[in-house]
Amino acid sequence: MSKILIRGAGILGGRPQDVLIDGENIAEVADTIEPGDAEVIEAAGRILLPGLVDLHTHLREPGREDSETVLTGTRAAAAGGYTAVHAMANTFPVADTAGVVEQVYRLGKESGYCDVQPVGAVTVGLEGKQLAELGAMHDSAAGVKVFSDDGKCVDDAVIMRRALEYVKAFDGVIAQHAQEPRLTEGAQMNEGVVSAELGLGGWPAVAEESIIARDVLLAAHVGSRVHICHLSTAGSVEIVRWAKSKGWNVTAEVTPHHLLLTDELVRTYDPVYKVNPPLRTATDVMALREALADGTIDCVATDHAPHPHEDKDCEWGAAAMGMVGLETALSVVQETMVETGLLDWAQVADRMSFRPARIGRLEGHGRPVSPGEPANLVLVDPAYRGAVDPAGFASRSRNTPYQGRELPGRVTHTFLRGRATVVDGKLT
Incomplete structure (x- = not known):
């Protein structure tokens, strides 16, 4: 070379x-x-920054190659400045066994554009009923350390406790999609003034906050690590801030789109703005920015969620939830955090490389720009x-x-x- x-x-x-x-x-x-x-x-x-690290990427392969493949997703990652991504488990079949995570890991090696670290499912089939093969996935060639049912919440407290206890043996982390399902049945957007005016089913902030509150308490009780995916409300920020003040092993991420966009955009009924968790209010956006700046929120994660044209170019109610984000994340962070004076570039490196690599226990990434x-x-x-x-x-x-x-x-x-x-x- x-x-x-x-x-x-x-x-x-x-x-x-x-x-x-x-x-x-x-x-x-x-x-x-x-x-x-x-x-x-x-x-x-x-x-010059250390290569970016994403804790939350949907590469869709195996099963939804019409949306994305490991190759196309890692090319998008490289274009956005990423040298490592964590591939979420909601594939078809679900990445809940050593065989599936090893397949994703191998495809990442073959792509050559960035390192791919598979995320294993917490429960079999993401169904929330039975723990998946956490130990086998960790012991596999993929060396899985992060587990998540992202896209679905591990809403059963007993299952969540068992998962937190299990991963302690190898210093793993459970990454929770915080969404109380019974409070979000039929939800289409953030619950608030705009949802009331538009007549769309509301996704209340408390559906996120109640799960986060429960899970930080569980993590403290068992002495394990919990990571909060795509935190989106001002109330969630305060719960994480409180948990950290106790010295509990809690980390959290925010997406670029939740740092920039608000639920006012849903007035267009354009399904490109349909995402889970939903776009929140301007008050929430400012709270998220301030929390990322002061370190309450540890890192930026894209929640890159590709969908084929037909799944988004339809009426709002039928549209899939999610946005692509790998190729625009750094620009959005510059717009919302650097140009507003909330972060300097060294802190951007911390939030988009050093910390996510540390949370994911990812070797060789999130390292200083230093000899050796x-x-x-x-x-x-x-x-x-x-x-x-x-x-x-x-x-x-x-x-x-x-x-x-x-x-x-x-x-x-x-x-x-x-x-x-x-x-x-x-x-x-």
Whole structure:
């Protein structure tokens, strides 16, 4: 593998420095490095970050290859600056056995665009009735450490307790989709003023908050780790903040779309805005931003949820829930958190690389930009601003809520262990 010299990039948004990549690792970081036989990338004005890590990606394979495949999903990830993603378990068949998670893991290895860490199901078939083969999935070649029934809530308290107890043996984590099912039957959007005016079934904030409150108590009781998926309400923030003040092992994520969009957009009846949990109010959005800034929310996770055209281009009630997000996440975070002064670029690296890698116990990712570390890196042009055009997405699906919206920032290069997967904004 040839040497690459990244010249004059602001590492984590700091002063310009040169970074030399030799093979799979970072060889040198200095104010000035002689290129020698290295390929030179002129990076003045750009920002160099550790490769992004997503704790929450739906790659759909096996079973829904019409929406996404591991190959197309990892290409989308690389285009967005990601070098590792965690693939959720709601595939067909469900990733609830060692055989299925190993299949996903192997497909990720074959894709070559980013590392894929499978997430195992908590319960058999995501049915919430019987624990899946947690130990076997952990002991498999995939080495599963994160388990989630995402898309469905583990609503049975006894099952949730048993899962938390089981994963303690190997320092695993249960990632909960917090949604009390009986409070959300027929729900179509956030319960509030807009849902009342539109006559759509409401998804109340308490349906999320009640499950989070229960689960942080259970995690504390058994001394285990719980991670809250796609936290979306101001009340949820306060519960997580309280749990952390107790010293309990609780972490949480927020999606880019919940940092930017509100339920007012549902007035258009455009199903592109239909998502679970739903878009909330402007008050919730501000609470989520502030919680991400102060560290109450640990990280940004995309909840990348691709759907084929026919599943979204229909009437609101029949439309699937979900949005694609891998290729726009960093731009949305720049728009909502950096340009508002809530985070600097070093903190973006913390929330989008260091912390998610640590939560997922992911080796080789979320590492400092330092000599000897794996060269998993992303180079960003923060001065760029342009309209989102889903026709250019690497993802197989186009269900983005940002079509035509102007967003800042552009990933110019992504490196996976020293190999460029994106060059000048284009996949290799």
